[in-house]
Amino acid sequence: MIDAYTGASVRAAEQPLLDAGYGDILMRRAALGLSRVCETHLRRANRKGLLSGTTAIILVGSGNNGGDGLWAGSFLRRAGVMVTAILTGSKAHPQGLKALRALGGSVVRLEGQDEASDPNAEPDASIAGFHTVDRGQALSKLTSAHLVVDAVLGTGASGGLRGEVAALVQDFNAFQRTSPTGPRIVACDVVSGVDADTGEAPEPVLKAHATVTFGAAKVAHVVAPGEQVSGQLTVIPIGIEERLEDPSVFRLEARDILKAWPRPTPTDTKYTRGVLGVVAGTPSYPGAAIMSTNAAVNSGAGMIRFLGDATTRGMVLAQSPEVVCSDDQPWDVHVQAWLAGPGVADDESQSARVQAVIESPEPAVLDAGALTPAAQAVADGRLGAQKILTPHAGELEQVFEWLKGFGVTDDAPDRDRIEAAPVHWAREAARLTGATVLLKGATTIIASPGSDEDGVEQVCLSIGQASPWLATAGSGDTLAGILGTVVAHVAEHPDALRNLGAWAREDGRWAAAAALGAGVHALASRVDGEGPVPPTVLAANVRKVLRTTRQ
Ligand SMILES: NC(=O)C1=CN([C@@H]2O[C@H](COP(=O)(O)OP(=O)(O)OC[C@H]3O[C@@H](n4cnc5c(N)ncnc54)[C@H](OP(=O)(O)O)[C@@H]3O)[C@@H](O)[C@H]2O)[C@@H](O)CC1
Numbered sequence: 401m402i403d404a405y406t407g408a409s410v411r412a413a414e415q416p417l418l419d420a421g422y423g424d425i426l427m428r429r430a431a432l433g434l435s436r437v438c439e440t441h442l443r444r445a446n447r448k449g450l451l452s453g454t455t456a457i458i459l460v461g462s463g464n465n466g467g468d469g470l471w472a473g474s475f476l477r478r479a480g481v482m483v484t485a486i487l488t489g490s491k492a493h494p495q496g497l498k499a500l501r502a503l504g505g506s507v508v509r510l511e512g513q514d515e516a517s518d519p520n521a522e523p524d525a526s527i528a529g530f531h532t533v534d535r536g537q538a539l540s541k542l543t544s545a546h547l548v549v550d551a552v553l554g555t556g557a558s559g560g561l562r563g564e565v566a567a568l569v570q571d572f573n574a575f576q577r578t579s580p581t582g583p584r585i586v587a588c589d590v591v592s593g594v595d596a597d598t599g600e601a602p603e604p605v606l607k608a609h610a611t612v613t614f615g616a617a618k619v620a621h622v623v624a625p626g627e628q629v630s631g632q633l634t635v636i637p638i639g640i641e642e643r644l645e646d647p648s649v650f651r652l653e654a655r656d657i658l659k660a661w662p663r664p665t666p667t668d669t670k671y672t673r674g675v676l677g678v679v680a681g682t683p684s685y686p687g688a689a690i691m692s693t694n695a696a697v698n699s700g701a702g703m704i705r706f707l708g709d710a711t712t713r714g715m716v717l718a719q720s721p722e723v724v725c726s727d728d729q730p731w732d733v734h735v736q737a738w739l740a741g742p743g744v745a746d747d748e749s750q751s752a753r754v755q756a757v758i759e760s761p762e763p764a765v766l767d768a769g770a771l772t773p774a775a776q777a778v779a780d781g782r783l784g785a786q787k788i789l790t791p792h793a794g795e796l797e798q799v800f801e802w803l804k805g806f807g808v809t810d811d812a813p814d815r816d817r818i819e820a821a822p823v824h825w826a827r828e829a830a831r832l833t834g835a836t837v838l839l840k841g842a843t844t845i846i847a848s849p850g851s852d853e854d855g856v857e858q859v860c861l862s863i864g865q866a867s868p869w870l871a872t873a874g875s876g877d878t879l880a881g882i883l884g885t886v887v888a889h890v891a892e893h894p895d896a897l898r899n900l901g902a903w904a905r906e907d908g909r910w911a912a913a914a915a916l917g918a919g920v921h922a923l924a925s926r927v928d929g930e931g932p933v934p935p936t937v938l939a940a941n942v943r944k945v946l947r948t949t950r951q
């Protein structure tokens with residue numbers, strides 16, 4: 401599991417050490433870790449695996465992030481690397497600058513940067529004497545280097561890159577698109593301009609092959625879109641780790657997911673493992689019912705009760721004879737949890753069943769056609785953490801529109817805003833609806849509602865590593881079936897996921913269950929390597945994933 405923190409909580413952990421005068425030591429530890437990762441990349445760039453003869457360009461901002469870059473440059477110099485720092489701010493970390501120069505590193509200033517970001521800014525006297533390079537000269541230095549270190553902005557950034565350095569990065573990105581053999585890019589702490597706390601990545605950003613962060617992962621490393629531009633993450637301990645308090649986002653990794661996935665014990669029966677009721681599909685959209693029940697069967701549900709019309713029931717049974725089918729109403733059957741909504745549209749009787757599920761006290765995964773009625777139900781009160789909404793960004797936009805219509809919020813973001821800051825909007829949706837929200841995408845975010853009144857903190861999780869081949873119609877239905885299975889189990893065994901952490905109890909257990917479902921879905925997308933995963937194949941892959949030896 402990766403615990404990811406906000407910049408503010410990392411700063412709070414550092415503060416006592418900074419107050420005690422250990423700031424330089426922290427920075428040098430950070431920079432040493434950064435330089436080690438840079439060395440690995442540089443050795444790969446040299447046919448003989450040597451560092452001498454390799455070149456590194458360090459883009460250096462005016463704050464401590466730039467300080468890390470300069471110190472890392474000095475360590476690389478000591479190892480024989482040709483290092484040039486390009487200063488992009490109106491000042492630079494004095495000790496870092498001194499250290500790099502003392503070891504023979506070159507330093508130049510990017511022309512026009514000060515004027516572009518602040519017309520009144522004069523370069524600080526300490527850097528005014530360095531040669532300037534224009535954007536074209538800087539670009540040619542970047543493109544001919546073996547390695548570029550992005551140390552322009554770290555956790556202290558406000559907004560994206562600006563001015564001349566933004567234009568330089570834009571030009572460099574255009575170069576990279578036509579030249580796949582360009583330099584390796586290593587980001588210092590966070591990719592410059594990416595918001596460390598939300599993962600927002602306003603263009604342009606220098607997409608990194610690797611990011612080296614200090615003390616702990618930041619939220620931006622485990623949520624979209626920041627994660628997608630960070631490359632491989634290395635966390636360097638710098639001595640603040642014991643002082644860190646509550647993480648903001650938990651990233652569950654494969655071993656966490658496989659270890660926590662509930663497995664039957666010898667005393668279990670099909671009922672104690674959790675019975676899942678499914679309200680999905682209509683004669684117009686029977687596929688959703690087939691795929692979601694098939695996924696639940698392959699995820700090991702104790703029992704599945706499907707409610708729907710005769711045509712859809714016939715098709716579900718043809719694919720999965722294990723499923724118990726009827727035309728009952730939700731209140732007629734005894735289940736531990738519900739899955740409602742996939743393929744439900746323009747059908748009175750199935751919509752009425754969906755409504756009954758929303759109003760029932762049982763936990764429920766509410767997907768697709770259940771999302772609008774669930775949002776409408778918020779007008780009558782909070783839904784409860786045991787109701788799990790599973791929108792993609794477009795569906796979440798609709799949910800927010802309903803919430804705005806009821807006066808629950810003034811701000812209804814559109815799809816683009818949601819995709820720019822999914823972790824923010826998933827949390828906000830959970831807070832406003834009172835439900836657990838699983839927001840689908842390249843990184844899936846799961847947020848519990850929390851409660852200001854009761855002092856219950858929101859739990860937020862992220863799941864990555866899903867294959868982009870999952871972006872295909874029906875993979876959401878498969879996810880819904882997997883989710884329903886684990887939610888039904890947790891409904892029967894409230895403490896089943898407690899080993900994940902104290903946060904996985906009480907209301908947080910629904911977020912934990914949803915994260916496990918999304919995690920297994922992601923693992924199933926890559927079990928046979930990278931390639932198309934039609935939902936029926938994905939469902940079968942779930943069994944392979946769960947058969948993996950327990951770790
Ligand atoms: N604390 C520690 O002990 C340790 C910290 N460490 C390192 O410190 C980093 C945080 O350093 P930091 O706080 O100095 O902030 P940082 O990200 O370098 O930038 C702030 C500067 O940039 C400027 N600026 C802001 N936004 C801008 C924009 N959009 N475009 C242009 N300029 C912009 C802003 O100027 P302002 O706008 O405020 O005038 C300010 O001068 C952290 O990520 C880690 O790498 C490690 O060494 C471990 C020990």
Ligand SMILES: Nc1ncnc2c1ncn2[C@@H]1O[C@H](COP(=O)(O)OP(=O)(O)O)[C@@H](O)[C@H]1O
Pocket residue numbers: 768792840841842843844866867868869870871872873874875876877878879921
């Ligand atoms: N680019 C991507 N990379 C990884 N996973 C993705 C990507 N795009 C979509 N997914 C995943 O695929 C699934 C699609 O769900 P959804 O849009 O509801 O599909 P449908 O409604 O057609 O079944 C979700 O689990 C989502 O997280």
